[in-house]
Amino acid sequence: MQLKYKIAALSLLPMLLAVAVVCALVLVQNQRLGEQQARLIESSILTSKQAELKHYVEMALSLVSPLYDNEQDEAASKQQVLAVLARMSFGSDGYFFVYDRQGRNLMHPRQGELVGQDLWNLTDPKGLPVIQALLNSATSGNGFQRYAWQKPSTGQVTDKLAYVVMLDRWGWMLGTGLYLDDVDQAMRQVRKEAAAGIRATMLAIAAVALVAVLLVFTGGLALNVREQRLADRKLQLLTQRIVSLQDEERSRVSRELHDGISQLLVSIKFQFELAGHQLAAGGDQGLQTLHQGTERLAAAIGEVRRISHDLHPSLLDTLGLPSAIGQLVAEFEPRSGLQVHYRNGLGDTVLDDGVAVALFRVLQEALTNVERHARAQGVEIDLDGQGHWVRLQVRDDGCGFNPRHLDNVKSGIGLRNIRERVEHFGGRFALTSTPDGTLLEVTLPCQGLGPPAPAGA
Structure with a gap:
């Protein structure tokens, strides 16, 4: 049913x-x-x-x-x-x-x-x-x-x-x-009238019950149709947003490949061709040109690693979430110019893959919002856990915003993504914003905090 x-x-x-x-x-x-x-x-x-x-x-x-x-x-x-x-x-x-x-x-x-x-x-x-x-x-x-x-x-x-x-x-x-036959007749008449009154009362109650059932059925049907349409609308919007995010991610990867990797590879190709001509002509600059091409090849390899890290940081699979967040903070701080204070309360504890990836993506979204919209000077990141829960807090000293924009279809996509990701895992999402700053708190359930990863893992 x-x-x-x-x-x-x-x-x-x-x-x-x-x-x-x-x-x-x-x-x-x-x-x-x-x-x-x-x-x-x-x-x-x-x-x-x-x-x-x-x-x-x-x-x-x-x-x-x-x-x-x-x-x-x-x-x-x-x-x-x-x-x-x-x-x-x-x-x-x-x-x-x-x-x-x-x-x-x-x-x-x-x-x-x-x-x-x-x-x-x-x-x-x-x-x-x-x-x-x-x-x-x-x-x-x-x-x-x-x-x-x-x-x-x-x-x-x-x-x-x-x-x-x-x-x-x-x-x-x-x-x-x-x-006493007249008494018996009077008694039969009284009982007959009482039975007729009972039947009339039962019919009235049945009519009221029928009307109530029809009203409940009609109201439930109308509510069901309304909720079905609303669910279809939300599903349509969610599908459109997923498709849009996929297109945006593909466009970003495409731009990075075209503007970064592709240009580096073309430049390396020209360097190797030039070094070949120079070496064939017996010139002294062939080895230097070859050395420059090798350096650019190393830069291309680093660019590939950066793109791969953005798609899925390898440290999540090797050293766990705390180390991956540390690397993310180390890359975010010089790029954004913000002062980031990161407190790791988990040590080297390794979390479930799904929870670790979810928290990492939440932090990525949060830092992106801070960089683009907060006009902040500093960011504090707290990661800790207890029992079967792990908590991530991100606090900035920016200008703040109205949390109601979270439900706006045309804005707050990053925050909505965070909330939907947290709800998917059955966690808790809390957002507090004032003109003095914003606090984002995410708590996710896990199977239990596991032991630290062994050295060299």
């Missing part, structure tokens, strides 16, 4: 993970709130139904109380109470029922087939012994009991809430109930 795709993945995955966590939290919280709302509504409805049931039972008791209190003809009073309760109803499914303590049904206006039957062991679909639970609620409970019973209007078994009381003197249980 390419780096840009890895970066895109690293930017999108945490956001998608955060969105997923938020969705999970919202889902759990909404479900919890929906269930709490449903329970609250159910409790409110049941409370109102309980109050309604107590009102119905109290009304029935107020009607039958005169008969219940009549102790003269108890059998007739019982029949009259049952008749009164059988005629009382409310709504399509509201009625009263009466049982004795043994669970035998005494009156049921909607299901006459139950009258006279022993229903003590009757259970609802959930396994609840209904009559026993009603009697327990009437005698020792608060009178309310929830169970499942057949609804007369539909014939379906439905949850029912009943309220029962005991007529202790007769041993009867009197009660009535309300079916």
